[in-house]
Amino acid sequence: MTRNVALHLSGTLMLLVSCGTSFAADLVVGMPNWPSGQASANIIKFGIEKELGLDVEVREMGTLTIFAGLDAGEVDVHPEVWLPNLDSLVKRYVDDKKTVKLSPKEVAATQGMCATRETADTYGIKDIADLSDPEKTSVLDTDGDGQGEIWIGAETWSSTTIERIRAESYGYTKTVKLLEMPEDLAMAAVDAASATNEPIVFYCYSPHHVFDLHDIVQLTEPKHDDGKWKIVLPSDDPAGWLSKSSAPVGWPPSHFQIAFATKTAERLPKVASFLSRIDFTAKEVTEMSYALQVEKQDPAAFAQKWIATHEDRLESWTK
Amino acid sequence: MKTDWKAGPNELMLKMSQLPVPYFTLSSRAVRGIAACLALALAAGVTLAYAAETQIFDPKTHKWVEYDRKKARSYYAAHKQVPETFRRQVVKFKTAEKPGTIIIDGNQHFLYLVQPGFTAIRYGIGVGREGFGWAGIVRVGRTAEWPTWTPPAEMVARDPNAAKWAGGQPGGPDNPLGARALYLYQGNQDTIYRIHGTPEPWTIGLDVSSGCIRMNNDDITDLHSRIEVGAKVIVLMQGASLYKGV
Numbered sequence: 220m221t222r223n224v225a226l227h228l229s230g231t232l233m234l235l236v237s238c239g240t241s242f243a244a245d246l247v248v249g250m251p252n253w254p255s256g257q258a259s260a261n262i263i264k265f266g267i268e269k270e271l272g273l274d275v276e277v278r279e280m281g282t283l284t285i286f287a288g289l290d291a292g293e294v295d296v297h298p299e300v301w302l303p304n305l306d307s308l309v310k311r312y313v314d315d316k317k318t319v320k321l322s323p324k325e326v327a328a329t330q331g332m333c334a335t336r337e338t339a340d341t342y343g344i345k346d347i348a349d350l351s352d353p354e355k356t357s358v359l360d361t362d363g364d365g366q367g368e369i370w371i372g373a374e375t376w377s378s379t380t381i382e383r384i385r386a387e388s389y390g391y392t393k394t395v396k397l398l399e400m401p402e403d404l405a406m407a408a409v410d411a412a413s414a415t416n417e418p419i420v421f422y423c424y425s426p427h428h429v430f431d432l433h434d435i436v437q438l439t440e441p442k443h444d445d446g447k448w449k450i451v452l453p454s455d456d457p458a459g460w461l462s463k464s465s466a467p468v469g470w471p472p473s474h475f476q477i478a479f480a481t482k483t484a485e486r487l488p489k490v491a492s493f494l495s496r497i498d499f500t501a502k503e504v505t506e507m508s509y510a511l512q513v514e515k516q517d518p519a520a521f522a523q524k525w526i527a528t529h530e531d532r533l534e535s536w537t538k
Numbered sequence: 539m540k541t542d543w544k545a546g547p548n549e550l551m552l553k554m555s556q557l558p559v560p561y562f563t564l565s566s567r568a569v570r571g572i573a574a575c576l577a578l579a580l581a582a583g584v585t586l587a588y589a590a591e592t593q594i595f596d597p598k599t600h601k602w603v604e605y606d607r608k609k610a611r612s613y614y615a616a617h618k619q620v621p622e623t624f625r626r627q628v629v630k631f632k633t634a635e636k637p638g639t640i641i642i643d644g645n646q647h648f649l650y651l652v653q654p655g656f657t658a659i660r661y662g663i664g665v666g667r668e669g670f671g672w673a674g675i676v677r678v679g680r681t682a683e684w685p686t687w688t689p690p691a692e693m694v695a696r697d698p699n700a701a702k703w704a705g706g707q708p709g710g711p712d713n714p715l716g717a718r719a720l721y722l723y724q725g726n727q728d729t730i731y732r733i734h735g736t737p738e739p740w741t742i743g744l745d746v747s748s749g750c751i752r753m754n755n756d757d758i759t760d761l762h763s764r765i766e767v768g769a770k771v772i773v774l775m776q777g778a779s780l781y782k783g784v
Binding site: 361362368370398400401403404405406407408410411413414415417428432433512513515 | 629630631634635636641643645646648650658772774775
C-alpha cells in the first residue's frame with residue numbers, strides 16, 4: 220500500500236515536472252548580438268539537447284543582462300565573454316561573488332586599429348604612430364575639415380571606451396576625429412572604401428569575417444605593458460575616467476570564454492563539464508561569423524548543420 | 539571632400555573641394571530635413587549661388603582648374619551625360635550586406651545597390667552642399683512615381699515661385715523630385731529625406747543643394763524598379779556631419 224501511494228506520488232510529480240518542462244526550458248543560453256556569439260549560442264543549445272537530452276532555450280540579450288541573469292539564476296550560459304574587455308564583470312561575479320564560472324578553454328582574439336592593405340601600402344599608414352601625423356591622416360578626411368575620421372567602435376561596446384582612452388594616450392585625438400556608430404555602418408564604409416581603393420582606418424577585432432572579406436592589416440603598435448595600462452571606466456568615475464586613464468600601448472592578449480552560472484554547475488554537473496570542454500578554434504569562430512553575417516545563414520540552421528558535421532567534437536565534449 | 543576620382547580615359551578627373559562641415563545633433567535632423575527641402579525647391583528653377591570650390595584635373599594641361607555648377611552644366615551639354623564615373627555601372631563590391639540593400643557614400647557621390655556575387659550596381663548621386671548632413675541606417679518606407687512636391691510653409695511665405703505651388707506641384711519633368719522618389723523611414727517614422735530624381739542631371743556628382751539624395755531620372759527609375767519597400771538603406775558616415783566627433 221505504501222509503495223502504491225509512493226508510485227502514485229511519483230507519477231504525479233513526474234507529470235508536474237513534465238508539464239513544467241513544456242513551459243520552461245531546462246537551460247537558458249543568453250545570446251549576444253554579434254554573429255559568432257549567435258552561432259555559438261545555438262551550437263551550445265543543439266549540442267546539449269542532442270548529447271544530454273535537455274531542453275535548451277536561446278534568448279537574445281545584452282552582455283550586462285546576461286551577467287545579471289547568471290548571477291540571479293535566471294540565465295545559465297553566456298557563450299562568449301570577451302576579456303580583458305569585461306574584466307570588471309568577471310571580477311564582480313566570478314572572483315568576488317563567485318556566482319559565475321568561466322570555462323577553462325579560451326579562444327585567442329586580437330583587438331586594435333586596422334586599415335585596408337591599400338591604406339598601408341599607398342598612404343603609408345602602417346603603425347599607430349602614423350595616426351598622429353596630420354599629413355598622413357589628412358587622407359582619411361571625409362567631411363572636408365582637413366582632419367581624418369576613424370571609427371573606434373559602437374557606442375555600447377566596452378572596447379570603445381578603451382579605444383578612446385588609447386587614442387587620447389597615443390595623442391591622435393589631436394589629428395583624427397573619433398567616430399562611434401553601429402558596426403553595420405562601419406563595415407559598409409570599409410566595403411565602400413575597398414571598392415574604390417579609398418583609404419580607411421577603423422577599430423577591428425578578430426575572429427571576424429571582415430578579415431575574410433577584405434585584405435585587412437592591423438596597425439603595428441608598442442606591445443602591451445601592464446604597467447602602462449591604466450583603465451578607469453565611466454561607470455566607476457563618470458567625471459574623471461578619461462583624465463585618470465592611460466593606455467599608450469597595445470591591447471593585452473585578448474581572448475573569450477564561455478561563462479555559466481555556478482548554480483547551473485551544481486544543478487547540472489554534466490552541462491558544466493560539457494561547456495568546459497567546448498574548444499572552438501579562432502578559425503571556426505571566423506567561419507561562424509562569415510556564415511551568419513556574409514552568407515546570411517540562419518543561426519539555428521547553421522548550428523544544426525555544424526552539429527551534424529562535427530559529431531567527433533561533440534563526443535569529445537561529452538566524455 | 540578630398541576624394542580624387544578618375545573618370546573615363548577621355549574624361550576629366552575631378553577633385554572635390556574641402557568644405558567646412560558643421561556638426562548637428564540627432565534632434566536637429568528634422569530641422570535640417572526641412573532646410574534640405576527648401577534648398578531643393580530652389581533648385582527647381584532658380585540658379586543657386588554655388589559656393590563649392592570643386593576643381594577639375596585637365597589631363598591635357600595636367601592642371602587643376604576651377605570647376606563650378608556652370609561648368610558642370612556645360613560638360614553635360616557637351617556630352618549629354620555625366621562623367622563616366624557617375625554613370626550607372628556594375629562594380630565589384632564585397633560586403634556582408636544582403637542583395638537589395640542600398641549603401642550611400644555621400645563623400646564619393648555613389649549609391650550602391652548590392653547584388654548577388656559580391657557585385658553592386660553603382661549610381662552617381664548629388665548630395666548637400668555641406669556634405670551629407672546625416673548618416674545612419676534607415677529603410678525605404680514607401681515609393682512614388684512622378685511624385686508631387688509640396689513646398690514647406692516657410693518657403694511659400696517668402697518665395698513667390700514656391701508660393702504658386704503651395705497646394706503641391708504635380709509630378710512632371712520640371713518637378714524637383716524628378717521621376718521617382720524613395721521615402722526614407724526610420725522605423726515607422728518618415729525621416730523627411732528622400733532618394734529622388736532631378737530635372738538637373740548635370741548636378742550629379744556635385745554637392746549642390748539639399749540633404750536629400752538626387753539621381754538622374756533614368757537612374758532613379760532603374761533603382762525604383764529594382765528595390766523592395768522595406769529595403770535597408772545605409773548612409774555612410776563618410777562625408778556626413780551628423781555623427782558626433784569625440
